Amino acid sequence: MSQLRLPPIQTTARDDAVLEALAGFVQQEALQPGDKLPTERILAERLKVSRNTVREALTRWEGLGLVERLQGSGTFLKAAVSPHMLHMPLTLAGGNDFASLMQTLEVRRALEAEAVSLCAMRTGPQELDLIRRKLETMEEAFHSRAGMSSEEDWEFHQAIYRASGNPLFEQLIAAMHEMFHRFWEHPLGVRNFGHASFPYHRSIYERIAARDAEGARAEALKLIATVEADLRRGEAARNQARQA
Amino acid sequence: MSQLRLPPIQTTARDDAVLEALAGFVQQEALQPGDKLPTERILAERLKVSRNTVREALTRWEGLGLVERLQGSGTFLKAAVSPHMLHMPLTLAGGNDFASLMQTLEVRRALEAEAVSLCAMRTGPQELDLIRRKLETMEEAFHSRAGMSSEEDWEFHQAIYRASGNPLFEQLIAAMHEMFHRFWEHPLGVRNFGHASFPYHRSIYERIAARDAEGARAEALKLIATVEADLRRGEAARNQARQA
DNA sequence: ATCATGCAATTGGTTGGACCATTGATCCAA
DNA sequence: TTGGATCAATGGTCCAACCAATTGCATGAT
Structure with a gap:
């Protein structure tokens, strides 16, 4: 009993x-x-x-x-408060910057893949147009400054999350984004960080525009993989410098 | 400037x-x-x-x-505490309706699939043993009460998240779980809710034990699909009752 | 000896009142 | 008009006491 x-x-x-x-x-x-x-x-x-x-x-x-x-x-x-709201603090044990950054990326990989897929299935012409404009703005910034601009990059991704039809994705990925950047104040010595991710932004957009959910998911996974690779590259360089 | x-x-x-x-x-x-x-x-x-x-x-x-x-x-x-901890408040807006429940499930699908996959790649013998025990406890409860027991079910999943090697998964899915169950006090008129998900628990465990990351992911997706189907079934019944 | 009862110390929870530190507005003089 | 001084409002800290729940011990009955 x-x-x-x-x-x-x-x-x-x-x-x-x-x-x-x-x-x-x-x-x-x-x-x-x-x-x-x-x-x-x-x-x-x-x-x-x-x-x-x-x-x-x-x-x-x-x-x-x-x-x-x-x-x-x-x-x-400071934030909207209503009875039907869930408030919960996320805790990330620090001490190891690299591991913490990778953990936020693992979560982002899971969420971003799903959000992009949902976006490809649900987005309407208006949202699609907004995503395209954000993409073009980002590409323009990339070429003029010869490097990724985290601001325009982030706005492009946000436009996708908004078009996924599920506001939870935007909130959760925003939390991951914030956590990632709090550890990022001391750049880990990676030059041209995110450079390799550039072409995948356009391919993601094209898959979304083609309503190809699985294709969009695959491109998103490739994008995250390049970021993870950059991070690993920086960590390897740090370890090497420490031994020297 | x-x-x-x-x-x-x-x-x-x-x-x-x-x-x-x-x-x-x-x-x-x-x-x-x-x-x-x-x-x-x-x-x-x-x-x-x-x-x-x-x-x-x-x-x-x-x-x-x-x-x-x-x-x-x-x-x-109550939890391990280290000097360099990063805390970030997460506030999620939700409503007590079918759409909100489906949104929490979409997020859970993304996170659970990734967590199960990571777990299959990383879990050690100790964690695997704990998962197996939780599975057996859940199956026992299922047969004795002739139905899913949300308590034992949740403990099984939690054991998996803990073995994923990334504490963020447990925290985030816990938030989804809380949102889902906050609105679940009045069962939406679905009998045997979650019944169909039962066999997938064991298959997930077996794929994890076999270190089959993609297989585990596939089984997790099937499990979530049954829950979504239950939810849709309940919503359809509600709409029908409303029209009558 | 064993167990139950009840007292007393410990510890978090609450209260009321006082004072400090910062902010913003008001007023005054140059 | 401008600059500085003044003062009230407000959050931050402190203190001392008491309340409420828990725990352990001692006392006493069986």
């Missing part, structure tokens, strides 16, 4: 209750990102809890990136 | 300093998950900060799932 499953009782959970109330308030007032929330002191007074409890609750929201606290100024909403 | 990039100044950041010190302590003492951390009062005394500040810092770690606080008992380490 299982365990009856009737422990829903929860005498007290002060700060959780505070966050619940605050989420309701935000929704009721239709607060947008950037708007200012009530003062900690006011919240404490209105909710009939200590200011300390309010602070612990806000600390949790701050940790989730939902809110930003500026001393002397106030507390401001 | 870009913006000079010189805002590194950071006069004080008490709770950050507390967490940094605590991370160093954990590493120095080689504390493992499950071990007990010093009392809040002791930390406050040793670090020469207020207990309140210690609490805010621990609240952040609790939000990241790194520690667990038990009133009357103490604060316990």
Whole structure:
């Protein structure tokens, strides 16, 4: 016999209750990102809890990136918050830059392949046109600067994710992108990083335009493979330099 | 010209300093998950900060799932913690409808296929043995209750993600799992949900044990396909009932 | 001796009040 | 108009006490 499953009782959970109330308030007032929330002191007074409890609750929201606290100024909403929203922090154990970068790439490979495939099946003429324009902008930047421009490159990929018809892909890959670039502040000594990935952008676009889902997936996998190769090349160079 | 990039100044950041010190302590003492951390009062005394500040810092770690606080008992380490950890909040918007459930499944399909494939390439004998035990537990529960048990099923999949060698997969799929089940409290009228997925669990395990990455991926895709089919079946039934 | 009961210490959770540090607006003088 | 001084508002920190849950020990009955 299982365990009856009737422990829903929860005498007290002060700060959780505070966050619940605050989420309701935000929704009721239709607060947008950037708007200012009530003062900690006011919240404490209105909710009939200590200011300390309010602070612990806000600390949790701050940790989730939902809110930003500026001393002397106030507390401001940083992201949309609604009851039907899942907030969850991703943790990546650092210590080894190379391994962490490869892990984000493995996830990106999984997501990007699927997103490109879905895009090829679902995208409409408008989204396709936008993707083409982003591609041309990227190619132009590539030729004028003689190298990959991460900004235009990223916008091209984003346009694809948006056209996949599933907003989760864009959010998740954006998280991977951000994690990748946080480790990227010290370039790992790779020259012409991403150079090899250039031609695959156009081939991906062509497969999408041809509504060839599997072809687009294959090209996306090739693109990620070139990035992984660049990363491995840099790591090998670093190891060699360390031994010398 | 870009913006000079010189805002590194950071006069004080008490709770950050507390967490940094605590991370160093954990590493120095080689504390493992499950071990007990010093009392809040002791930390406050040793670090020469207020207990309140210690609490805010621990609240952040609790939000990241790194520690667990038990009133009357103490604060316990819940996950490995290293000084150079990267945290990134992930917020996903979802709705309680058929489309949202399908979107979580699309993401899960992408991630699960890749994770299973990586697992087949990387898993060691110990992890493989754990996966086998989880599989047997699940099969036992299936036969005794004549139906899928989501608890044992989930543990089986988790064992695979852990053996994939990339912790991001477990975290991301856990987010999808949570979103899916948050809206699953009212079964959408599907009887024997997940029943068809049962045989694929064993076939996935066998492909992993055989180090057949592509075969494992194929079986994982079949499994997800059965879940999608169940979902579509339920949606069709709902639409039919609505029209009647 | 063994087990149950209950007291007491430990520990996280909460409260209220005070003060510090930063910010932004207001006011005043050059 | 401009520049600086002042001051109120607001988040950050501190302190001391008490509440609530847990744990362990001691006492006592069996």
